[in-house]
Amino acid sequence: MKARASVETPGEVGPRQPCPCGSGRRYKACHGAPGGPAAIFVSRPFAGLPGECDIVALRELVPAATATLTLAPEVSPEREDRSVVLCSLLPMAAPAMVRDSGAIWLGLQVQHAFGDPSRDLAAVLTAALEAAAAGEPGIVGLTSDPGPGPRLQDLVDLDAPLDVTVHEGFDYWVADVEGRDDLAGALDQANEAAYPTVRLTQVEHAYWTNVGTKEHLRWVRPEPEDRLLDALARLHAAGEDRLVEDSRLVGMFRAHGLLAPVWDLPLGTGAEAIEEPATRFGEALERALADETPLTASERSARAGLANRQVTIR
Structure with a gap:
Protein backbone atom coordinates (compact mmCIF):
# COMPACT_ATOMS: atom_id res chain seq x y z
CA MET A 1 0.00 0.00 0.00
CA LYS A 2 1.32 3.44 -0.87
CA ALA A 3 1.46 6.21 1.66
CA ARG A 4 -1.87 7.92 2.10
CA ALA A 5 -0.94 11.38 0.99
CA SER A 6 -3.15 13.77 -0.85
CA VAL A 7 -1.83 14.57 -4.33
CA GLU A 8 -1.35 18.31 -4.52
CA THR A 9 -1.53 19.61 -8.07
CA PRO A 10 -2.18 23.36 -8.05
CA GLY A 11 -2.37 24.79 -11.54
CA GLU A 12 0.60 26.86 -12.59
CA VAL A 13 -1.33 29.42 -14.61
CA GLY A 14 -0.28 33.01 -15.25
CA PRO A 15 -2.82 35.74 -14.46
CA ARG A 16 -3.11 36.80 -18.12
CA GLN A 17 -3.36 33.28 -19.50
CA PRO A 18 -6.71 31.71 -20.43
CA CYS A 19 -8.31 30.07 -17.42
CA PRO A 20 -7.88 26.28 -17.69
CA CYS A 21 -11.55 25.80 -16.81
CA GLY A 22 -12.41 26.68 -20.43
CA SER A 23 -14.52 29.76 -19.64
CA GLY A 24 -12.64 31.85 -22.20
CA ARG A 25 -11.73 34.47 -19.58
CA ARG A 26 -8.23 35.23 -18.30
CA TYR A 27 -7.25 33.33 -15.18
CA LYS A 28 -7.10 36.53 -13.09
CA ALA A 29 -10.71 37.30 -14.04
CA CYS A 30 -11.99 33.77 -13.45
CA HIS A 31 -10.68 31.12 -11.05
CA GLY A 32 -7.71 33.34 -10.15
CA ALA A 33 -9.90 36.23 -9.01
CA PRO A 34 -10.72 36.85 -5.33
CA GLY A 35 -14.15 35.36 -4.81
CA GLY A 36 -13.98 33.69 -8.24
CA PRO A 37 -15.94 30.59 -9.24
CA ALA A 38 -13.95 28.44 -6.82
CA ALA A 39 -11.60 29.04 -3.93
CA ILE A 40 -9.15 26.60 -5.54
CA PHE A 41 -8.43 25.34 -8.99
CA VAL A 42 -6.54 22.09 -9.47
CA SER A 43 -5.29 21.70 -13.01
CA ARG A 44 -4.68 17.94 -12.84
CA PRO A 45 -7.14 16.73 -10.21
CA ALA A 193 -28.29 9.83 -27.24
CA ALA A 194 -25.29 7.59 -26.50
CA TYR A 195 -22.82 7.28 -29.36
CA PRO A 196 -21.44 3.76 -29.88
CA THR A 197 -18.08 3.65 -28.07
CA VAL A 198 -15.41 0.97 -27.68
CA ARG A 199 -12.31 0.97 -25.49
CA LEU A 200 -9.35 -0.41 -27.43
CA THR A 201 -7.77 -3.54 -25.99
CA GLN A 202 -4.21 -3.38 -27.34
CA VAL A 203 -3.40 0.14 -26.10
CA GLU A 204 -4.46 1.93 -22.95
CA HIS A 205 -6.88 4.85 -22.55
CA ALA A 206 -7.94 4.93 -26.23
CA TYR A 207 -11.61 5.04 -27.24
CA TRP A 208 -13.18 4.59 -30.67
CA THR A 209 -16.57 6.19 -31.22
CA ASN A 210 -19.08 6.62 -34.04
CA VAL A 211 -20.88 9.96 -33.93
CA GLY A 212 -23.01 9.23 -37.01
CA THR A 213 -21.29 11.41 -39.58
CA LYS A 214 -17.77 10.31 -38.65
CA GLU A 215 -15.81 7.89 -36.57
CA HIS A 216 -13.14 9.09 -34.16
CA LEU A 217 -10.35 7.76 -32.04
CA ARG A 218 -9.84 9.72 -28.82
CA TRP A 219 -6.72 8.77 -26.90
CA VAL A 220 -6.14 10.32 -23.46
CA ARG A 221 -2.41 10.58 -22.81
CA PRO A 222 -0.62 10.86 -19.43
CA GLU A 223 2.43 12.83 -20.62
CA PRO A 224 2.98 16.54 -19.79
CA GLU A 225 1.50 18.74 -22.49
CA ASP A 226 4.71 20.27 -23.84
CA ARG A 227 6.49 16.92 -24.09
CA LEU A 228 3.53 15.29 -25.81
CA LEU A 229 3.14 18.16 -28.28
CA ASP A 230 6.81 17.90 -29.23
CA ALA A 231 6.47 14.17 -29.87
CA LEU A 232 3.26 14.51 -31.87
CA ALA A 233 4.87 17.29 -33.92
CA ARG A 234 7.80 15.05 -34.80
CA LEU A 235 5.45 12.31 -36.01
CA HIS A 236 3.18 14.75 -37.86
CA ALA A 237 6.11 16.34 -39.70
CA ALA A 238 7.34 12.89 -40.67
CA GLY A 239 3.90 11.82 -41.89
CA GLU A 240 3.72 9.10 -39.24
CA ASP A 241 0.54 10.15 -37.44
CA ARG A 242 -1.98 8.53 -39.81
CA LEU A 243 -3.65 5.43 -38.39
CA VAL A 244 -5.44 4.09 -41.49
CA GLU A 245 -6.00 5.34 -45.01
CA ASP A 246 -7.90 8.65 -45.08
CA SER A 247 -7.59 9.07 -41.32
CA ARG A 248 -6.28 12.35 -39.92
CA LEU A 249 -5.08 13.71 -36.59
CA VAL A 250 -7.44 16.68 -36.40
CA GLY A 251 -6.60 18.12 -33.00
CA MET A 252 -6.95 17.35 -29.35
CA PHE A 253 -9.02 17.94 -26.25
CA ARG A 254 -7.47 19.37 -23.11
CA ALA A 255 -9.18 18.14 -19.97
CA HIS A 256 -8.10 18.01 -16.32
CA GLY A 257 -4.45 18.60 -17.12
CA LEU A 258 -4.21 15.97 -19.86
CA LEU A 259 -4.35 16.02 -23.65
CA ALA A 260 -6.47 13.66 -25.72
CA PRO A 261 -5.42 13.58 -29.40
CA VAL A 262 -8.36 13.01 -31.75
CA TRP A 263 -8.29 11.30 -35.14
CA ASP A 264 -11.02 11.43 -37.77
CA LEU A 265 -11.61 7.98 -39.27
CA PRO A 266 -13.57 7.04 -42.38
CA LEU A 267 -17.06 5.72 -41.76
CA GLY A 268 -17.02 1.96 -41.67
CA THR A 269 -13.56 1.68 -40.13
CA GLY A 270 -14.70 0.21 -36.79
CA ALA A 271 -12.76 -0.26 -33.58
CA GLU A 272 -11.17 -3.59 -34.45
CA ALA A 273 -9.48 -2.22 -37.56
CA ILE A 274 -7.52 0.41 -35.62
CA GLU A 275 -6.19 -1.86 -32.86
CA GLU A 276 -2.95 -2.74 -34.65
CA PRO A 277 -2.42 0.72 -36.23
CA ALA A 278 -2.90 2.29 -32.81
CA THR A 279 -0.35 -0.12 -31.36
CA ARG A 280 2.18 0.82 -34.02
CA PHE A 281 1.51 4.51 -33.51
CA GLY A 282 1.92 4.08 -29.74
CA GLU A 283 5.35 2.53 -30.30
CA ALA A 284 6.34 5.37 -32.62
CA LEU A 285 5.09 7.90 -30.09
CA GLU A 286 7.22 6.35 -27.33
CA ARG A 287 10.28 6.73 -29.55
CA ALA A 288 9.36 10.34 -30.30
CA LEU A 289 8.83 11.05 -26.61
CA ALA A 290 12.35 9.82 -25.91
CA ASP A 291 13.85 12.10 -28.60
CA GLU A 292 15.37 15.16 -26.90
CA THR A 293 16.92 16.80 -29.96
CA PRO A 294 15.68 20.31 -30.82
CA LEU A 295 12.68 20.45 -33.13
CA THR A 296 13.39 21.20 -36.76
CA ALA A 297 11.67 24.07 -38.58
CA SER A 298 9.04 21.74 -40.05
CA GLU A 299 8.47 20.14 -36.64
CA ARG A 300 8.06 23.55 -34.99
CA SER A 301 5.51 24.46 -37.65
CA ALA A 302 3.65 21.20 -37.05
CA ARG A 303 3.69 21.84 -33.31
CA ALA A 304 2.20 25.30 -33.74
CA GLY A 305 -0.56 23.86 -35.90
CA LEU A 306 -1.37 21.17 -33.32
CA ALA A 307 -1.34 23.68 -30.46
CA ASN A 308 -3.88 25.80 -32.35
CA ARG A 309 -6.23 22.82 -32.72
CA GLN A 310 -6.87 22.26 -29.02
CA VAL A 311 -10.27 22.48 -27.36
CA THR A 312 -10.36 22.86 -23.59
CA ILE A 313 -13.20 20.95 -21.95
CA ARG A 314 -14.56 22.90 -19.00
Whole structure:
Protein backbone atom coordinates (compact mmCIF):
# COMPACT_ATOMS: atom_id res chain seq x y z
CA MET A 1 0.00 0.00 0.00
CA LYS A 2 1.32 3.44 -0.87
CA ALA A 3 1.46 6.21 1.66
CA ARG A 4 -1.87 7.92 2.10
CA ALA A 5 -0.94 11.38 0.99
CA SER A 6 -3.15 13.77 -0.85
CA VAL A 7 -1.83 14.57 -4.33
CA GLU A 8 -1.35 18.31 -4.52
CA THR A 9 -1.53 19.61 -8.07
CA PRO A 10 -2.18 23.36 -8.05
CA GLY A 11 -2.37 24.79 -11.54
CA GLU A 12 0.60 26.86 -12.59
CA VAL A 13 -1.33 29.42 -14.61
CA GLY A 14 -0.28 33.01 -15.25
CA PRO A 15 -2.82 35.74 -14.46
CA ARG A 16 -3.11 36.80 -18.12
CA GLN A 17 -3.36 33.28 -19.50
CA PRO A 18 -6.71 31.71 -20.43
CA CYS A 19 -8.31 30.07 -17.42
CA PRO A 20 -7.88 26.28 -17.69
CA CYS A 21 -11.55 25.80 -16.81
CA GLY A 22 -12.41 26.68 -20.43
CA SER A 23 -14.52 29.76 -19.64
CA GLY A 24 -12.64 31.85 -22.20
CA ARG A 25 -11.73 34.47 -19.58
CA ARG A 26 -8.23 35.23 -18.30
CA TYR A 27 -7.25 33.33 -15.18
CA LYS A 28 -7.10 36.53 -13.09
CA ALA A 29 -10.71 37.30 -14.04
CA CYS A 30 -11.99 33.77 -13.45
CA HIS A 31 -10.68 31.12 -11.05
CA GLY A 32 -7.71 33.34 -10.15
CA ALA A 33 -9.90 36.23 -9.01
CA PRO A 34 -10.72 36.85 -5.33
CA GLY A 35 -14.15 35.36 -4.81
CA GLY A 36 -13.98 33.69 -8.24
CA PRO A 37 -15.94 30.59 -9.24
CA ALA A 38 -13.95 28.44 -6.82
CA ALA A 39 -11.60 29.04 -3.93
CA ILE A 40 -9.15 26.60 -5.54
CA PHE A 41 -8.43 25.34 -8.99
CA VAL A 42 -6.54 22.09 -9.47
CA SER A 43 -5.29 21.70 -13.01
CA ARG A 44 -4.68 17.94 -12.84
CA PRO A 45 -7.14 16.73 -10.21
CA PHE A 46 -6.90 12.98 -10.86
CA ALA A 47 -3.09 12.71 -10.80
CA GLY A 48 -1.93 9.70 -8.80
CA LEU A 49 -5.19 7.80 -9.11
CA PRO A 50 -5.14 4.39 -10.79
CA GLY A 51 -6.53 4.84 -14.28
CA GLU A 52 -6.20 8.64 -14.29
CA CYS A 53 -6.50 8.78 -18.08
CA ASP A 54 -9.57 6.54 -18.09
CA ILE A 55 -11.21 8.62 -15.36
CA VAL A 56 -10.76 11.71 -17.55
CA ALA A 57 -12.19 9.82 -20.53
CA LEU A 58 -15.23 8.62 -18.56
CA ARG A 59 -15.86 12.11 -17.22
CA GLU A 60 -15.59 13.94 -20.53
CA LEU A 61 -15.70 11.62 -23.55
CA VAL A 62 -17.38 8.27 -22.91
CA PRO A 63 -21.18 8.15 -22.61
CA ALA A 64 -21.77 4.85 -20.79
CA ALA A 65 -19.05 3.09 -18.80
CA THR A 66 -18.39 1.78 -15.31
CA ALA A 67 -15.37 0.80 -13.21
CA THR A 68 -15.16 -0.63 -9.70
CA LEU A 69 -13.33 1.48 -7.11
CA THR A 70 -11.45 -0.25 -4.31
CA LEU A 71 -11.61 1.66 -1.03
CA ALA A 72 -8.49 1.98 1.09
CA PRO A 73 -8.84 -0.29 4.15
CA GLU A 74 -7.71 2.45 6.52
CA VAL A 75 -10.50 4.76 5.37
CA SER A 76 -12.81 2.64 7.50
CA PRO A 77 -12.25 -1.09 7.99
CA GLU A 78 -15.96 -1.91 8.07
CA ARG A 79 -16.38 -0.31 4.63
CA GLU A 80 -13.63 -2.30 2.94
CA ASP A 81 -16.07 -4.67 1.24
CA ARG A 82 -18.54 -1.94 0.27
CA SER A 83 -19.16 -2.00 -3.48
CA VAL A 84 -18.35 1.36 -5.06
CA VAL A 85 -18.90 1.68 -8.81
CA LEU A 86 -17.56 4.66 -10.71
CA CYS A 87 -20.01 5.55 -13.50
CA SER A 88 -19.60 7.89 -16.43
CA LEU A 89 -23.19 9.12 -16.05
CA LEU A 90 -26.01 8.42 -13.61
CA PRO A 91 -29.74 9.10 -14.08
CA MET A 92 -30.46 12.84 -13.93
CA ALA A 93 -26.67 13.40 -13.79
CA ALA A 94 -26.79 12.51 -10.10
CA PRO A 95 -23.47 12.80 -8.25
CA ALA A 96 -24.06 9.50 -6.44
CA MET A 97 -26.71 6.89 -5.73
CA VAL A 98 -27.00 4.46 -2.85
CA ARG A 99 -28.73 1.39 -4.27
CA ASP A 100 -31.20 -0.75 -2.35
CA SER A 101 -28.45 -3.38 -2.12
CA GLY A 102 -26.20 -0.91 -0.30
CA ALA A 103 -23.89 -0.56 -3.31
CA ILE A 104 -22.73 2.95 -4.12
CA TRP A 105 -22.64 4.39 -7.62
CA LEU A 106 -20.44 7.46 -8.01
CA GLY A 107 -21.11 9.68 -11.05
CA LEU A 108 -18.42 11.50 -13.00
CA GLN A 109 -20.52 13.58 -15.41
CA VAL A 110 -22.16 16.02 -13.00
CA GLN A 111 -23.41 19.60 -13.10
CA HIS A 112 -21.47 21.10 -10.19
CA ALA A 113 -17.85 22.34 -10.46
CA PHE A 114 -16.12 23.63 -7.34
CA GLY A 115 -12.51 23.77 -8.53
CA ASP A 116 -11.24 20.32 -7.60
CA PRO A 117 -13.28 17.41 -9.01
CA SER A 118 -11.29 14.92 -6.92
CA ARG A 119 -12.24 16.67 -3.69
CA ASP A 120 -15.86 16.95 -4.86
CA LEU A 121 -15.97 13.21 -5.63
CA ALA A 122 -14.50 12.43 -2.22
CA ALA A 123 -17.13 14.59 -0.50
CA VAL A 124 -19.94 12.86 -2.39
CA LEU A 125 -18.46 9.42 -1.75
CA THR A 126 -18.10 10.12 1.98
CA ALA A 127 -21.74 11.23 2.19
CA ALA A 128 -22.85 8.17 0.23
CA LEU A 129 -20.89 5.85 2.52
CA GLU A 130 -22.62 7.41 5.51
CA ALA A 131 -26.04 7.03 3.87
CA ALA A 132 -25.31 3.41 2.97
CA ALA A 133 -24.18 2.64 6.51
CA ALA A 134 -27.45 4.12 7.80
CA GLY A 135 -29.47 2.03 5.34
CA GLU A 136 -30.71 5.09 3.46
CA PRO A 137 -30.85 4.41 -0.31
CA GLY A 138 -31.33 7.26 -2.76
CA ILE A 139 -29.52 10.10 -4.49
CA VAL A 140 -26.60 11.84 -2.80
CA GLY A 141 -25.25 15.12 -4.11
CA LEU A 142 -23.59 18.47 -3.50
CA THR A 143 -25.52 21.71 -3.31
CA SER A 144 -22.55 23.93 -2.40
CA ASP A 145 -18.77 23.94 -2.28
CA PRO A 146 -17.81 21.17 0.16
CA GLY A 147 -14.81 23.14 1.48
CA PRO A 148 -11.53 21.61 2.67
CA GLY A 149 -11.53 17.85 2.96
CA PRO A 150 -10.09 14.61 1.64
CA ARG A 151 -9.63 13.98 -2.06
CA LEU A 152 -10.44 10.79 -3.92
CA GLN A 153 -6.75 9.88 -3.76
CA ASP A 154 -7.11 9.70 0.04
CA LEU A 155 -10.06 7.28 -0.03
CA VAL A 156 -9.14 4.61 -2.58
CA ASP A 157 -6.47 1.94 -2.81
CA LEU A 158 -3.86 3.51 -5.09
CA ASP A 159 -2.46 0.08 -5.92
CA ALA A 160 -5.73 -1.36 -7.21
CA PRO A 161 -6.09 -1.17 -11.01
CA LEU A 162 -9.13 0.48 -12.59
CA ASP A 163 -10.92 -2.03 -14.82
CA VAL A 164 -13.21 -0.13 -17.20
CA THR A 165 -16.29 -1.64 -18.82
CA VAL A 166 -17.84 0.30 -21.70
CA HIS A 167 -21.58 -0.35 -22.15
CA GLU A 168 -23.65 -0.10 -25.31
CA GLY A 169 -26.18 2.03 -23.43
CA PHE A 170 -27.55 2.72 -20.00
CA ASP A 171 -29.37 -0.56 -19.32
CA TYR A 172 -26.99 -1.07 -16.40
CA TRP A 173 -28.94 1.68 -14.61
CA VAL A 174 -31.87 -0.70 -14.15
CA ALA A 175 -30.24 -4.13 -14.33
CA ASP A 176 -31.07 -4.76 -10.65
CA VAL A 177 -34.53 -3.16 -10.74
CA GLU A 178 -37.76 -5.14 -11.04
CA GLY A 179 -40.74 -3.73 -12.91
CA ARG A 180 -38.86 -1.56 -15.39
CA ASP A 181 -41.83 -0.70 -17.64
CA ASP A 182 -42.25 2.81 -16.23
CA LEU A 183 -38.57 3.53 -16.91
CA ALA A 184 -38.53 2.23 -20.48
CA GLY A 185 -39.19 5.60 -22.16
CA ALA A 186 -36.50 7.49 -20.26
CA LEU A 187 -34.04 4.66 -20.77
CA ASP A 188 -34.70 4.52 -24.51
CA GLN A 189 -34.16 8.26 -24.78
CA ALA A 190 -30.84 8.04 -22.93
CA ASN A 191 -29.70 5.11 -25.05
CA GLU A 192 -30.51 6.92 -28.29
CA ALA A 193 -28.29 9.83 -27.24
CA ALA A 194 -25.29 7.59 -26.50
CA TYR A 195 -22.82 7.28 -29.36
CA PRO A 196 -21.44 3.76 -29.88
CA THR A 197 -18.08 3.65 -28.07
CA VAL A 198 -15.41 0.97 -27.68
CA ARG A 199 -12.31 0.97 -25.49
CA LEU A 200 -9.35 -0.41 -27.43
CA THR A 201 -7.77 -3.54 -25.99
CA GLN A 202 -4.21 -3.38 -27.34
CA VAL A 203 -3.40 0.14 -26.10
CA GLU A 204 -4.46 1.93 -22.95
CA HIS A 205 -6.88 4.85 -22.55
CA ALA A 206 -7.94 4.93 -26.23
CA TYR A 207 -11.61 5.04 -27.24
CA TRP A 208 -13.18 4.59 -30.67
CA THR A 209 -16.57 6.19 -31.22
CA ASN A 210 -19.08 6.62 -34.04
CA VAL A 211 -20.88 9.96 -33.93
CA GLY A 212 -23.01 9.23 -37.01
CA THR A 213 -21.29 11.41 -39.58
CA LYS A 214 -17.77 10.31 -38.65
CA GLU A 215 -15.81 7.89 -36.57
CA HIS A 216 -13.14 9.09 -34.16
CA LEU A 217 -10.35 7.76 -32.04
CA ARG A 218 -9.84 9.72 -28.82
CA TRP A 219 -6.72 8.77 -26.90
CA VAL A 220 -6.14 10.32 -23.46
CA ARG A 221 -2.41 10.58 -22.81
CA PRO A 222 -0.62 10.86 -19.43
CA GLU A 223 2.43 12.83 -20.62
CA PRO A 224 2.98 16.54 -19.79
CA GLU A 225 1.50 18.74 -22.49
CA ASP A 226 4.71 20.27 -23.84
CA ARG A 227 6.49 16.92 -24.09
CA LEU A 228 3.53 15.29 -25.81
CA LEU A 229 3.14 18.16 -28.28
CA ASP A 230 6.81 17.90 -29.23
CA ALA A 231 6.47 14.17 -29.87
CA LEU A 232 3.26 14.51 -31.87
CA ALA A 233 4.87 17.29 -33.92
CA ARG A 234 7.80 15.05 -34.80
CA LEU A 235 5.45 12.31 -36.01
CA HIS A 236 3.18 14.75 -37.86
CA ALA A 237 6.11 16.34 -39.70
CA ALA A 238 7.34 12.89 -40.67
CA GLY A 239 3.90 11.82 -41.89
CA GLU A 240 3.72 9.10 -39.24
CA ASP A 241 0.54 10.15 -37.44
CA ARG A 242 -1.98 8.53 -39.81
CA LEU A 243 -3.65 5.43 -38.39
CA VAL A 244 -5.44 4.09 -41.49
CA GLU A 245 -6.00 5.34 -45.01
CA ASP A 246 -7.90 8.65 -45.08
CA SER A 247 -7.59 9.07 -41.32
CA ARG A 248 -6.28 12.35 -39.92
CA LEU A 249 -5.08 13.71 -36.59
CA VAL A 250 -7.44 16.68 -36.40
CA GLY A 251 -6.60 18.12 -33.00
CA MET A 252 -6.95 17.35 -29.35
CA PHE A 253 -9.02 17.94 -26.25
CA ARG A 254 -7.47 19.37 -23.11
CA ALA A 255 -9.18 18.14 -19.97
CA HIS A 256 -8.10 18.01 -16.32
CA GLY A 257 -4.45 18.60 -17.12
CA LEU A 258 -4.21 15.97 -19.86
CA LEU A 259 -4.35 16.02 -23.65
CA ALA A 260 -6.47 13.66 -25.72
CA PRO A 261 -5.42 13.58 -29.40
CA VAL A 262 -8.36 13.01 -31.75
CA TRP A 263 -8.29 11.30 -35.14
CA ASP A 264 -11.02 11.43 -37.77
CA LEU A 265 -11.61 7.98 -39.27
CA PRO A 266 -13.57 7.04 -42.38
CA LEU A 267 -17.06 5.72 -41.76
CA GLY A 268 -17.02 1.96 -41.67
CA THR A 269 -13.56 1.68 -40.13
CA GLY A 270 -14.70 0.21 -36.79
CA ALA A 271 -12.76 -0.26 -33.58
CA GLU A 272 -11.17 -3.59 -34.45
CA ALA A 273 -9.48 -2.22 -37.56
CA ILE A 274 -7.52 0.41 -35.62
CA GLU A 275 -6.19 -1.86 -32.86
CA GLU A 276 -2.95 -2.74 -34.65
CA PRO A 277 -2.42 0.72 -36.23
CA ALA A 278 -2.90 2.29 -32.81
CA THR A 279 -0.35 -0.12 -31.36
CA ARG A 280 2.18 0.82 -34.02
CA PHE A 281 1.51 4.51 -33.51
CA GLY A 282 1.92 4.08 -29.74
CA GLU A 283 5.35 2.53 -30.30
CA ALA A 284 6.34 5.37 -32.62
CA LEU A 285 5.09 7.90 -30.09
CA GLU A 286 7.22 6.35 -27.33
CA ARG A 287 10.28 6.73 -29.55
CA ALA A 288 9.36 10.34 -30.30
CA LEU A 289 8.83 11.05 -26.61
CA ALA A 290 12.35 9.82 -25.91
CA ASP A 291 13.85 12.10 -28.60
CA GLU A 292 15.37 15.16 -26.90
CA THR A 293 16.92 16.80 -29.96
CA PRO A 294 15.68 20.31 -30.82
CA LEU A 295 12.68 20.45 -33.13
CA THR A 296 13.39 21.20 -36.76
CA ALA A 297 11.67 24.07 -38.58
CA SER A 298 9.04 21.74 -40.05
CA GLU A 299 8.47 20.14 -36.64
CA ARG A 300 8.06 23.55 -34.99
CA SER A 301 5.51 24.46 -37.65
CA ALA A 302 3.65 21.20 -37.05
CA ARG A 303 3.69 21.84 -33.31
CA ALA A 304 2.20 25.30 -33.74
CA GLY A 305 -0.56 23.86 -35.90
CA LEU A 306 -1.37 21.17 -33.32
CA ALA A 307 -1.34 23.68 -30.46
CA ASN A 308 -3.88 25.80 -32.35
CA ARG A 309 -6.23 22.82 -32.72
CA GLN A 310 -6.87 22.26 -29.02
CA VAL A 311 -10.27 22.48 -27.36
CA THR A 312 -10.36 22.86 -23.59
CA ILE A 313 -13.20 20.95 -21.95
CA ARG A 314 -14.56 22.90 -19.00
